[in-house]
Amino acid sequence: MSLREMDLSQDPACTTNSLSNYFSKDHPDENKWADCVHCGMCLESCPTYEITGQEQHSPRGRVHLIKSVAEGKIGLNEFFSDPVFACLDCRACTTACPADVDVGGLIEEARGQVRQAMPLTGWQGAVSKFFLKGVFPKQTRLNKLGGLLKFYQKSGMQTAVRKTGLINIMPDHLVEMESIMPEIKQPVREKYKNEKVIKAKGETKREVAFLTGCIMDVMFSDINEATINVLTRNGNDVTIPQNQGCCGALHVHAGDRDMGRKLAKENIEAFKDADKVIVNAAGCGCMLKEYPELFPDDPEWHAKAEEFSNKVEDISKHLHDTGYEKPKAELNKRITYHDACHLAHGQGIRQEPRDLLLNIPGVEMVHMPNSDRCCGSAGIYNITNPEMAGEVLENKMQNVPDDVEMISMGNPGCMLQMAIGVQKYGRNQQIVHTVQLLDWAYQKEDGKED
Numbered sequence: 001m002s003l004r005e006m007d008l009s010q011d012p013a014c015t016t017n018s019l020s021n022y023f024s025k026d027h028p029d030e031n032k033w034a035d036c037v038h039c040g041m042c043l044e045s046c047p048t049y050e051i052t053g054q055e056q057h058s059p060r061g062r063v064h065l066i067k068s069v070a071e072g073k074i075g076l077n078e079f080f081s082d083p084v085f086a087c088l089d090c091r092a093c094t095t096a097c098p099a100d101v102d103v104g105g106l107i108e109e110a111r112g113q114v115r116q117a118m119p120l121t122g123w124q125g126a127v128s129k130f131f132l133k134g135v136f137p138k139q140t141r142l143n144k145l146g147g148l149l150k151f152y153q154k155s156g157m158q159t160a161v162r163k164t165g166l167i168n169i170m171p172d173h174l175v176e177m178e179s180i181m182p183e184i185k186q187p188v189r190e191k192y193k194n195e196k197v198i199k200a201k202g203e204t205k206r207e208v209a210f211l212t213g214c215i216m217d218v219m220f221s222d223i224n225e226a227t228i229n230v231l232t233r234n235g236n237d238v239t240i241p242q243n244q245g246c247c248g249a250l251h252v253h254a255g256d257r258d259m260g261r262k263l264a265k266e267n268i269e270a271f272k273d274a275d276k277v278i279v280n281a282a283g284c285g286c287m288l289k290e291y292p293e294l295f296p297d298d299p300e301w302h303a304k305a306e307e308f309s310n311k312v313e314d315i316s317k318h319l320h321d322t323g324y325e326k327p328k329a330e331l332n333k334r335i336t337y338h339d340a341c342h343l344a345h346g347q348g349i350r351q352e353p354r355d356l357l358l359n360i361p362g363v364e365m366v367h368m369p370n371s372d373r374c375c376g377s378a379g380i381y382n383i384t385n386p387e388m389a390g391e392v393l394e395n396k397m398q399n400v401p402d403d404v405e406m407i408s409m410g411n412p413g414c415m416l417q418m419a420i421g422v423q424k425y426g427r428n429q430q431i432v433h434t435v436q437l438l439d440w441a442y443q444k445e446d447g448k449e450d
Contacts, residue, residue, distance in 0.1 A: 021069045021076055023116050026257050028066050028109040029296070035099035036063045042093035042103070047374045047392045048086055056083040059093035059103045066110050076117035084110045086388060088381055089253060090374040091345035104346070105293060108252050115255030132254060136214050136246045137263060143187060146218035150184040173386035180419040187217040188224040189240055198228060198238040205235030208318070209274035211267075211288070213412075214246040216281050220412050226439035227280045227315055233442055234324045238278075244270040249287035253379045257294060264291045265301065268308045277308070280315045280435055282411035283379060286346035288312040314343060315435050316410060320352040327441035330362030335437070336404045337365065338396075338418060339372035340411035353410055353434045360441045368407075369399045377417035389417070397421040406430045408437060 022028065042059040043049055049058035056065060062083055068074045084107060091104045120128050135141050152158050161167050167175055189212050192198060197207070208231060212224050231238050248263035268291065271277050279285035289312050291305035313321075335357060343349045350372070357363055376382055376392030400407060400421075407418055407429045419431045 021072055021074070022113055025116070026109060026112045026296075028070065028106050028113070030067075030070060032102045032106050032109075033063050033067050036060060036097075036101045037099070038064065039098070041098055042096050045092040045096040047088055047090065047092075047376075047395070048388065050395070051388065051391050057086055059097075059101075062087060062110075063101065063103060063106060066106050069110075069113075076113055078118075080110075081114045081118060084114060086385060088341070088374050088376070088378040088392065090341035090378060092341065092372065092374065095345045095372075105290075108255075108257075108293075111253070111255035112257040113255075128254065132251055132256060133259060136250060137259070139189065139214065139217075139245065142214055142218050143190060146184050146187065149181070149218075153181075153184060171386070173382065173390070176420045176424065177382075177416065180416060180423060182219055182222075184218070185221045187221050188212055188228060189217055189242065191221075191225075192228075192240050193242060196239070198232060198240070200235045200237050201232050203235055204237050206276070206322070207237040207239065207274075208276040208278045209239045209241060209271050211244060211247070211271075211277055211279045211284060212240060213279075213281050213284050216284070216412050220415070220433070223280060223412070223433045223436055226433070226436045227278070229439050230315070230319070230324075230435055230442065231278065234319060234322070239274070241270040241274075247284040247287045249283050250379050252287065252294070261294045261301075264294050264305065267291075268301075268304050271308060271311065274311060276313060276318070277311045278313060278315055278318055280410065280433065282314070282340035282343035282346065283413060285312060285314050286342035289347065314347060314349055314352075314410065316343075316353040316356055317347075317349050319438075320355055324356075326359045327438065327445050328361065329441050329444035331360055331437065331441055331444070332362035333406055333437075334364045334366055334404045335406045335408050336368040336401050337371060337434075338368060338375065338407055338409040338414060340409050340414045341372070341374050341378070343410050344372045349410075353408070356434055356438055357408060360437060363437070366401045366404050368401060370396075371399070373399065375414050375417045375421070377411075377413035379413060382417055382420075393417060393421045394425075397425050397427070400427065400429070402427075404429055406432050406437075408432050408434050410434050 038060045040060060046058050055061040065080055065083060069080060074080055087107050089104050089107050093103045094100060167178060217224055228238055245266050246263050248260040252260040289309045291309050292302050295302040295305055337354055339350060358365055373396055374392055375396045376389035382389035409415060415431050422429050
């Protein structure tokens with residue numbers, strides 16, 4: 001279906017000469033769609049359009065719908081909501097767009113409008129409220145959840161649940177996620193809670209603050225530990241503000257911009273004394289950099305958010321730009337690299353992590369075709385839209401070279417999703433974070449096991 005053929009009349013709220021159907025609060029910025037000429041250059045970049053072939057599931061189709069609500073042609077209902085929430089928000093379309101139309105920003109603003117008009121109710125509303133407001137913003141609760149998961153893994157309960165088939169009462173996509181759940185270890189914020197500064201190994205060159213993340217510190221604390229090791233190895237004194245919290249990405253993606261603002265303010269305050277904020281999760285880093293978008297009508301907090309976002313830097317870019325120590329020990333691995341969407345498209349960071357890998361002796365890099373194509377993780381998209389996420393993942397796995405031992409990337413959600421792909425499609429590659437490989441090389445150089 002072409003853009004011209006998109007039938008807006010099927011929307012029961014369709015009108016032709018009404019005022020805008022958007023709420024005044026957090027309405028989409030018309031400047032973001034003004035430059036869209038519906039040329040179609042974005043179509044081939046869009047994973048959902050590739051799968052469905054439907055115009056409303058393309059970037060220009062979604063922009064057209066968002067503009068149509070502003071013009072009063074359609075209403076804030078399921079006809080509008082479905083394609084808006086089916087978007088992966090991978091930002092590949094913005095990379096492809098000659099006019100740099102910020103489709104991702106429009107999508108997030110549109111989702112905020114949908115949730116104002118159509119709040120989640122029933123079990124969906126209860127689950128969303130429990131996790132997005134009751135768990136993710138509360139680090140103590142997250143740590144307790146991590147403790148329960150650790151007990152589940154260590155007590156023999158996980159083995160029993162799997163052997164008895166009890167696990168199969170869960171939906172298939174949750175069974176897949178349970179099967180690749182990483183080993184739960186002590187969060188680094190808890191480990192270093194009594195240390196004001198984690199001192200550099202050797203000469204101190206600079207001081208940086210580290211965003212440990214919420215899920216990142218519970219599920220991937222070993223990657224956070226590797227990040228600290230690599231930073232201190234390269235002359236960085238590291239501080240971990242204990243009053244930091246969830247970045248708010250999942251909340252903003254879900255349309256809860258009020259909660260996103262609340263968390264943004266907390267993090268801006270937590271890191272106000274930092275000169276540099278280091279992040280090792282692409283989704284978190286992209287959200288932190290986009291904090292100013294949450295305060296369009298608040299000059300004071302917009303200015304604070306701008307100042308904060310300028311401090312934020314992905315670990316790979318920080319190391320690349322500050323002249324890190326290249327390891328001497330060989331890893332002797334064949335590796336391919338997956339570009340996390342919010343690192344490549346969201347932050348424009350592509351070559352830096354590749355350079356880190358190429359500078360590890362013995363690493364042989366194998367090119368992955370369409371390496372910046374979304375894997376289907378997209379925050380919690382693989383939970384909320386499992387069928388579409390599964391098809392996106394299948395397309396992604398077809399591009400993973402057969403003859404590699406590891407797939408490296410810089411985002412935890414991608415790591416979980418790609419691990420599902422490796423298992424589901426009978427592959428045997430190890431999923432690793434880029435900073436882990438660098439840390440392993442340093443450890444081997446120091447005579448420790450890699």
